[in-house]
Every structure is written in structure tokens, then in C-alpha cells.
Amino acid sequence: MLEDLGMDEDDEEVVPLPNVNSPILKKVIQWATFHKDDPPPPEDDENKEKRTDDISSWDADFLKVDQGTLFELILAANYLDIKGLLDVTCKTVANMIKGKTPEEIRKTFNIKNDFTASEEEQVRKENEWCEDK
Amino acid sequence: MIVGLRRLRARIKTFRTEPERKESKMSLREIMDSSSSSGSEANNRQSNLCLLELPDIVQRRIFSFLSYDEIARLRIVCKDFDIMGKTVLNKGLVAVEKFRNMCLKEVKIQLPRRESERRVHPLARHVDVLMAIETRISMLSMTYGKYIDSGLCCFIPGKVLDEMFRVLRIVRESKTPPRPHEILQELRDISSMAMEHFDEKVCSSLKPKFTSTPKAKSLLTLKMSNDEVDAVQAVQTNLQKVKGNCTELRKQVKSLRSKVLKLGGKIDDNKSKLQDQSAKISEQGAQIQDLRRVVDELSQKVLDISRSHDTSMNKSSSKGGSSNKISSVKAFFSGSHTSQSGVVTRSKRARAQDTESDPVPPKKMC
Numbered sequence: 001m002l003e004d005l006g007m008d009e010d011d012e013e014v015v016p017l018p019n020v021n022s023p024i025l026k027k028v029i030q031w032a033t034f035h036k037d038d039p040p041p042p043e044d045d046e047n048k049e050k051r052t053d054d055i056s057s058w059d060a061d062f063l064k065v066d067q068g069t070l071f072e073l074i075l076a077a078n079y080l081d082i083k084g085l086l087d088v089t090c091k092t093v094a095n096m097i098k099g100k101t102p103e104e105i106r107k108t109f110n111i112k113n114d115f116t117a118s119e120e121e122q123v124r125k126e127n128e129w130c131e132d133k
Numbered sequence: 134m135i136v137g138l139r140r141l142r143a144r145i146k147t148f149r150t151e152p153e154r155k156e157s158k159m160s161l162r163e164i165m166d167s168s169s170s171s172g173s174e175a176n177n178r179q180s181n182l183c184l185l186e187l188p189d190i191v192q193r194r195i196f197s198f199l200s201y202d203e204i205a206r207l208r209i210v211c212k213d214f215d216i217m218g219k220t221v222l223n224k225g226l227v228a229v230e231k232f233r234n235m236c237l238k239e240v241k242i243q244l245p246r247r248e249s250e251r252r253v254h255p256l257a258r259h260v261d262v263l264m265a266i267e268t269r270i271s272m273l274s275m276t277y278g279k280y281i282d283s284g285l286c287c288f289i290p291g292k293v294l295d296e297m298f299r300v301l302r303i304v305r306e307s308k309t310p311p312r313p314h315e316i317l318q319e320l321r322d323i324s325s326m327a328m329e330h331f332d333e334k335v336c337s338s339l340k341p342k343f344t345s346t347p348k349a350k351s352l353l354t355l356k357m358s359n360d361e362v363d364a365v366q367a368v369q370t371n372l373q374k375v376k377g378n379c380t381e382l383r384k385q386v387k388s389l390r391s392k393v394l395k396l397g398g399k400i401d402d403n404k405s406k407l408q409d410q411s412a413k414i415s416e417q418g419a420q421i422q423d424l425r426r427v428v429d430e431l432s433q434k435v436l437d438i439s440r441s442h443d444t445s446m447n448k449s450s451s452k453g454g455s456s457n458k459i460s461s462v463k464a465f466f467s468g469s470h471t472s473q474s475g476v477v478t479r480s481k482r483a484r485a486q487d488t489e490s491d492p493v494p495p496k497k498m499c
Contacts, residue, residue, distance in 0.1 A: 047232045049302065050198050071182040078191055086194065093184070094198035102210045109184040114212050122338070123209045126289045129330035130202075130323065 020076045024069070028076050031062060031085055041083045052091040052098070059088045067109070185213050192217055201225050201291030219287035225294045226277075230270050232298065236305050237263045259304050261313045266297060269324050276328045285339045290327035296320045 017025065055063075063070060070089060077085035097105060106113060115123070184192075196204055196217060208218040240259045244251050251257060273293065280286045288294070296319055303310050310316060 046197075046228055047235075047298070047302075049298070052198050067184075068182045071184065071187060074187065074191055075182075078188070090191070090195045091198050093195050097195075097199060097207070098203065102207065105207065105210050111183075111185060111211050111214075113210070115209070115215075119212075120209060123215065125338075126286065126335055127205060127209070128334070129290060129327045130292055 017079075019079045021072075024072045024076050027062075027069075027073060028080065028082070028085065031059075032082065034058065034062075035084060038084060041087070052094050055088055055091055055095075060092075063089060063092050185211070189217075193221065196221050201294040203291070205289065205291030222288045222291055222294070223281055225291070226270075226273070226281075226288045229294055229297045229301070232301055233263060233266050233270065236301055237267075239305070255308070258310055258313065262300065262304050262310065262316060265313055265317050266300065266320070269297070269320060272328065273324060276331055280336075280339055286335070289331065289335070290323065293320070293324050293327055296323060 020028070063073075065073075070092065074086065074089045074093070077083075077089060096108060100108065105111065113120075187195075199207070201222060204218045204221050208215040237260070240256050240263065243256055244254055244260070251260070273288075273290075277286070277288050281288060300316055300320060303316065
């Protein structure tokens with residue numbers, strides 16, 4: 001992020017963070033302090049299987065927050081380019097999605113079904129291919 | 134992480150107020166302690182942020198932790214999930230082909246050049262599996278490809294993508310993978326099921342849309358609204374009209390050019406005629422000059438002759454009739470330099486009169 005702003009790491013200049021409020025920043029600092037000795041995260045490999053069952057217990061407890069805070073942490077991690085925090089928060093959301101029916105997902109995330117009847121029927125027909133007869 | 138912590142320390146300064154700066158500097162632990170005490174406040178404060186309000190890049194990252202089969206099932210949740218799911222599934226088809234090509238390249242480097250040696254090489258099984266996957270990908274591309282390109286549907290069977298990636302990972306990581314017919318059985322079954330279902334149930338509803346949809350719509354992204362699609366179509370119809378007008382104008386320009394060429398030819402003919410006529414006029418003028426010179430010479434000769442005759446006549450002044458005739462000839466020649474035809478005619482008359490006056494005996498008629 002400092003590179004994007006054209007700033008040096010040793011600069012004492014104030015860095016503006018208009019997209020991160022103070023409670024979220026404090027949470028981010030808390031996470032970063034705990035993970036300060038972590039090795040650098042590996043580069044993304046799209047061919048490698050992506051697992052969501054490797055979240056540590058500390059991270060799991062840290063992320064037992066409401067959805068709004070969780071999404072704000074995701075936004076902050078994305079803005080501040082903290083890959084480790086971004087990955088763990090996205091995995092947490094993915095785990096909230098896995099195993100749920102479409103209606104349960106709508107309820108969990110307060111999503112409105114904006115399909116028309118014909119559109120929904122079309123999608124359902126397309127996905128019927130794997131149903132056992 | 135230490136570097137990241139230094140950055141965060143610098144950023145904390147922005148949140149310190151003036152009175153706090155005058156106090157002793159807070160250590161990071163103190164900040165954390167205060168944050169932990171206020172953490173409950175953060176937990177209690179509920180944000181109104183929704184999953185669908187997250188940026189696309191973040192949504193794609195969340196979806197990247199789900200299998201393609203789950204993503205295909207999630208398409209029905211809402212339109213945003215459908216659009217995101219279609220994008221991810223279509224990219225998945227491209228990604229699996231790319232991964233397969235990469236695996237084949239890695240294996241081929243290790244194979245001998247001779248075909249006979251390749252058949253008994255330990256990596257022969259890997260090659261067979263990879264070639265079989267290539268065949269499946271080709272069949273799936275032929276089934277779904279044109280509808281995906283025209284934007285009418287996406288690559289529907291996410292489960293097939295998951296299975297392909299699973300097999301490719303086994304081939305890549307294992308030195309002795311299972312036999313091809315064992316490892317590929319599930320992939321063959323589900324891919325055949327998917328293609329059969331698509332051809333029988335889904336294709337029939339998509340074919341009319343495919344034939345009536347112009348190819349340009351396939352270049353539109355899935356997230357374009359209906360208004361934008363209508364605007365693009367209106368622009369396309371206007372372009373067609375402009376093209377038609379251009380062809381008509383081209384025809385008119387062509388006819389005008391041919392007319393201009395014809396007129397140009399006529400102008401050239403007239404110019405050449407004018408040149409010929411001016412040459413003739415100048416030639417005739419020269420001829421007139423010559424004739425005038427001749428007439429002057431002749432008139433001078435006649436005057437000389439008449440003078441000599443006068444002197445001879447004066448000597449024999451008793452013969453008075455011929456002197457009157459000679460004076461009339463002189464009067465005639467003094468006014469004879471006006472026209473060509475007149476000069477020619479009068480010079481003939483003058484000769485005739487001269488012959489009458491001269492005592493030349495007439496020729497005898499036989």
C-alpha cells in the first residue's frame with residue numbers, strides 16, 4: 001500500500017486511511033501483532049486446491065464477530081493489502097456459505113431473490129444434469 | 134510482519150489527538166489493551182455492510198475458496214451470485230485447459246524421443262490420462278462453446294471441472310497413478326451426463342436465441358443492463374443506415390466522375406479545333422500578304438509600261454485615240470488596290486485593253 005501511495009517504509013509522514021475506521025484498525029493491529037512472526041504467505045496458485053479447514057483456533061476466535069465487522073475487516077485487509085488477514089476472513093465467509101441451501105444462504109446474508117419465475121426455472125433446469133433419476 | 138507493524142505504528146499517529154500527544158507516548162501494548170477493552174464495543178456496533186456490497190475482487194476471492202460444484206449450485210441464490218458464478222465457471226474451463234497443457238508439457242520433457250520407448254516408459258500412463266482429458270475438454274468445448282461465446286449460458290457442470298482438477302493433481306503429484314480407465318471413469322460418466330442433458334433439455338430453449346442474437350452481443354459482458362444492450366443495438370442500426378447512405382453517395386460520385394470525364398474530352402476536342410482554325414487563319418493571312426505584294430509589283434509594272442508608252446505616244450502625237458485609252462488605264466490602276474478578286478478581274482481587263490491598243494495581228498482561226 002505504501003508503494004501505491006509513493007511513500008517509503010521509513011517515512012515518518014502521516015498515512016491517510018479514509019477507508020478504515022478506528023475500531024476496525026484496532027482489530028487489524030491486534031491480528032497483525034499476533035501474527036508478526038509469521039512467514040510471508042505463498043503466492044496464489046490457482047491450480048492448487050484451496051482449503052478452508054486450516055483456520056487456526058486463535059483466528060477462529062478472533063473472527064467470532066458480527067457479519068458487518070467481518071466484512072469491514074475484509075475491506076480493511078484488502079485496502080491495507082494484508083494477504084494473511086484477507087485469506088482467513090474470506091475463508092470464514094466461504095465456510096458460512098458451504099453446505100447451505102440457496103434459501104439458507106439468502107437468510108444468512110439477508111439476500112433478496114431477485115429472479116423472475118422463468119429465470120429461476122431456467123437456472124434450475126440447467127443444474128438438473130447431476131440429479132439422479 | 135515486523136515491517137507491517139512499523140507501518141501500523143506510523144498510522145496510529147493519525148488517530149492521536151493533541152492532548153494525548155502531550156502525554157507520554159503510548160506503547161503498542163497499551164494501544165492493544167485499549168483496543169481489547171473497546172473490542173466489545175466494535176463487536177456490539179453492527180455495520181450495515183452486506184455480502185453483495187463487497188467489491189467484485191473480494192467476492193471472487195471468497196468464491197475461490199468454494200468448489201466449482203458449489204458455485205454452480207449458488208447461481209440460483211440471486212442475480213449477482215448468478216453473474217459471479219457464470220464468470221467463475223467460464224474462467225474455470227479456461228483454467229483447467231491451461232493446467233492440463235502445463236502438466237502435459239512437464240511430462241513430455243521427461244519422455245524419450247522414440248515412440249516405441251515412450252510406450253513402455255513409466256510416464257506413459259500419465260500421458261494417456263492427459264490425452265483422455267484433452268479429448269473430454271474438446272467435447273465439452275464443442276457442446277458449450279458457441280453458447281458461452283454468445284453469452285446465452287455459462288459452462289454449467291461445475292462438478293466436471295472439480296473432477297478434472299482432481300485427476301490432474303493426481304497425475305502431477307503421483308509417480309504411479311491409477312490406470313486410466315479407473316481414474317477417468319467418474320470424469321467420463323459425469324461429463325457425458327452433462328453433455329447429454331444440455332443437448333436434450335437446455336439447448337432447445339437456447340437455439341432460437343442463438344440464431345436471432347447478433348454476434349456482437351457475445352462481446353458484451355454479463356453485467357451489462359438491458360438499457361445498455363438496447364443502446365448498443367440502436368447504435369448498430371444507425372451504423373447500418375449510415376453504411377447504406379454511403380453506398381448511395383458513392384454511386385452518385387461515380388456518375389458525376391464519368392460525366393466530368395466526358396466533358397473534359399469535349400473540351401479537349403474544342404481546343405484542338407480552335408488551334409487548327411487559328412493555324413488556318415494565320416496561313417490565309419500570309420497568303421493575302423503575298424497576293425498584295427504580287428499585285429503591287431504588277432501595278433508597278435503596268436505603270437512603268439504606261440510611262441514608256443506615253444513617251445512613245447508623245448513622239449507620235451497625231452495618233453490621239455490610243456492616248457485616251459492609256460489615260461483611262463492609268464485611272465483604272467490608280468483605284469485598283471482594294472480587293473483580291475477585283476484585282477484579278479481588273480488585271481485581266483487591263484490586259485485585254487492593252488492587247489486591243491497594241492498593233493498585234495490577230496491569230497488566224499483554223
